[in-house]
């Protein structure tokens with residue numbers, strides 16, 4: 622697929638349809654590719670990559686890219702197209718300045734899952750018929766491909782692209798995902814068990830802000846966490862209250878706009894399962910206001926932005942909580 626992508630990108634550049642391309646650039650190792658903008662066929666040949674480690678969602682980068690002149694080609698996986706649509710809906714991406722090519726999704730790999738096996742000094746990872754051959758400075762290790770897939774791909778919600786100008790490969794379907802299973806388990810805990818679960822996770826937070834920085838729903842010009850008057854500006858949390866508040870405030874800020882892209886959990890250096898917090902909000906919105914998928918299209922009003930006479934009342938939430 623990588624060859625087909627490079628070939629099509631070169632054609633679109635040569636025809637003047639786009640003047641640059643956003644994709645992934647080869648890293649120093651086979652597993653640390655990064656998002657990058659390419660402006661020539663030569664750059665594409667030298668360093669463009671699309672493989673098992675190109676997980677990063679490119680949509681958020683288009684907020685800044687579409688402020689610039691010209692048109693950019695973006696390669697988007699199915700999950701990324703939801704973020705893209707949501708940002709178009711919020712007027713953060715100028716749709717006319719992007720040529721979207723939909724590409725098949727993962728599952729993509731997470732190098733941290735390989736390291737969690739105690740495999741260190743990793744030089745190269747190869748996928749041979751869904752067995753990973755991991756070359757390290759100590760020799761070659763192996764593990765099954767599916768035991769190293771990223772958390773977001775474990776419960777993929779859709780293989781269908783919700784927006785594209787053209788596709789490379791086949792389009793897929795919306796999946797009957799298991800993404801709310803763990804949320805239900807948390808809901809079935811006692812409040813003390815649930816509190817203990819989240820404290821044990823959130824206490825690991827080093828407040829690096831990677832989750833906020835990567836999140837396509839966090840595109841505020843001036844984030845509340847950078848406002849010195851807020852009392853919660855960028856800094857290591859002083860106590861457990863501040864640790865909790867950072868995450869609760871951020872989850873409320875993205876409620877109804879979070880597409881469940883999984884980027885926050887993917888980048889967290891402490892492996893905090895942030896997606897569970899956001900999925901709890903998604904699940905609650907579904908049950909209180911009707912099933913809603915942020916980013917599915919650019920037209921539907923989000924439940925939290927719309928008032929209906931039959932909207933739930935606070936008392937209903939209270940009754941449900943008391944069950």
Ligand code: SF4
Nearest residue numbers: 826827829830832889
């Ligand atoms: S990415 Fe992880 S460690 Fe960093 S601020 Fe977010 S939750 Fe905390």
Ligand code: SF4
Nearest residue numbers: 836879881882883885
């Ligand atoms: S909160 Fe996490 S899952 Fe939701 S949009 Fe942001 S990065 Fe994606």
Ligand code: SF4
Nearest residue numbers: 839840841844845874
């Ligand atoms: S945390 Fe809130 S204020 Fe900060 S960027 Fe995200 S949505 Fe905006």
